[in-house]
Amino acid sequence: MPYVEASVRSRQFVAAAREVMLRDGVAATTLRAVAAEAGVPLGTLQYVFSSKEALLRAVIEDVVEEISTVLTGAVELDRGLAHAIRQGLTSFWTSLVADHVKLQLMQGELLHYTLRRPGQESLARWQYGRYVDVLTDWCREAAVRAGETCALSYDRLARVMLAGVDGLIVQYVCDPDEERARADLDTVVAMLIATAGIRPA
Numbered sequence: 370m371p372y373v374e375a376s377v378r379s380r381q382f383v384a385a386a387r388e389v390m391l392r393d394g395v396a397a398t399t400l401r402a403v404a405a406e407a408g409v410p411l412g413t414l415q416y417v418f419s420s421k422e423a424l425l426r427a428v429i430e431d432v433v434e435e436i437s438t439v440l441t442g443a444v445e446l447d448r449g450l451a452h453a454i455r456q457g458l459t460s461f462w463t464s465l466v467a468d469h470v471k472l473q474l475m476q477g478e479l480l481h482y483t484l485r486r487p488g489q490e491s492l493a494r495w496q497y498g499r500y501v502d503v504l505t506d507w508c509r510e511a512a513v514r515a516g517e518t519c520a521l522s523y524d525r526l527a528r529v530m531l532a533g534v535d536g537l538i539v540q541y542v543c544d545p546d547e548e549r550a551r552a553d554l555d556t557v558v559a560m561l562i563a564t565a566g567i568r569p570a
Contacts, residue, residue: 378417382407383431386424391471395478400424422489429479429492433499439464440503446511450519451562453511458534458558466538467547473538501527512567520566529564533557 385407389398400421404414418424443460444453466473483492504527512518519526537557541550 378413379427382414382417382424383427386428387431387475390428390475390478395425395475395482422492425479425483426492426495429496429499432476432479433503436461436465436500437503437507440507444511446507447514448511449515450508450512450517450565450567453507454530454561454565455558457507458530458554461534462551462554466541467550470542470545473542477539477542497531500531504530512570516570517567518570519568521564526561526565530561533561 382403386398386403389402389406393402398421400414400418401411403424404411407414418427439461440457443464444456446453480493480496483489483496501524505524508519508526508530509523512523521529534554534557537550537553540553
């Protein structure tokens with residue numbers, strides 16, 4: 370087998386793990402199944418990821434980076450926090466939620482899987498902490514670049530934003546009505562902007 374850098378192997382294995390999780394679910398995903406998906410011996414996978422928990426952490430980080438890329442790539446952050454919230458969440462929904470029910474199921478399964486495994490609860494806390502960190506930094510950067518501040522702390526705004534969007538995602542996964550979901554997202558965006566109390570710094 371030709372030599373492949375560990376960083377490249379890592380990305381290949383994470384992509385393979387995501388494919389298996391999307392197809393079979395998180396609980397049914399094993400290192401052996403991921404190795405088969407990647408087309409490598411099990412030992413090659415275990416050299417990079419020694420446990421399923423380590424692989425799950427890498428998958429979560431990959432999902433977080435994907436969300437961050439969508440949010441930062443969709444918005445001109447110097448146009449203000451309200452614009453960022455409106456455009457960013459709309460782009461997030463279009464790119465990662467609409468017609469991506471299996472992706473959203475996978476993220477929910479990652480959370481519930483780790484919460485049900487004694488000793489792995491910290492992974493669930495880390496998963497949601499990473500979501501909040503990304504949203505907090507994104508909101509702060511949009512406000513600072515536009516010379517704004519807001520009535521809420523940025524981390525509180527991020528948590529409320531995450532809670533609102535999470536709720537809409539659960540409803541969409543249960544009943545993928547796109548027209549209803551878009552109208553509800555517009556309402557959540559309006560509520561977030563009003564609650565943030567955005568003003569000049």
